[in-house]
Amino acid sequence: MIPLLLPTWLDPEYIIRSLDNWALWGVAAIILIECAIFPVLPGDSLLFAVGMFTAMGTIHYGGTWTTVAVVYITLIVFAVAGNIAGYWLGRLIGPPLFKERTGLAGKIFNPKYVDKTHEFFEKYGARALILARFVPLVRTFVTLIAGVGKMSFRTFISYTAIGGLAWVILVTTAGYFLGGVPIIKDNFEVACIIIVLVSVLPMAWEYIKAKRAPKVEVATADATESTD
Secondary structure (H helix, E strand, O other), X not given: OHHHHOOHHHXXXXXXXXXXXXXXXXXXXXXXXXXXXXXXXXXHHHHHHHHHHHHHOOOOOOOHHHHHHHHHHHXXXXXXXXXXXXXXXXXXXXXXXXXXXXXXXXXXXXHHHHHHHHHHHHHHHHHHHXXXXXXXXXHHHHXXXXXXXXXXXXXXXXXXXXXXXXXXXXXXXXXXHHOOOHHHHOOHHHHHHHHHHHHHHHHHHHHHHHHXXXXXXXXXXXXXXXXX
């Protein structure tokens, strides 16, 4: 429901039409901010809208292939740059924020959470960074937590770049080819909600697999004991 709750000036279609020739750069700036620190911005729907308006010719930089190349390269660079900014912000504010203290603040910003986060990324880091890229809100917080947990920057940049590349290309390309379909073009807000729901599916699948894994292990252990 996020696309419907945002103010009019954050509506993807309104942004692109209002910025006119600067639409791509305005969208790129919003993508950077969303990936870095402000998770409620409309990242997925903006990418879809850019693809749609590129196909319509509203966004253009010469020929078709030149335009597509400029759009993809710009959005990928800004998306990855946003995550890099979020990562280093997490590293910088992590130590002073997560320190020993009493009261409610001590419970919320318990240093143990940093250790648990570090362990989580050591075990699932690469896959989490790629999957989280497609989930609104999560892609921002995962980046910050990666910095707070002091995840290896080499690992972080490698997999966040893969995630950024896949995210931009898949969602923008979907907008390019599906945005011209009348039922989608005439019901863009509904299409935005569907995009968000589809984006959550990979993370939901990973969650289901994680929940099922212990049961499978228990069943295997029981079967082994019975055989013995």
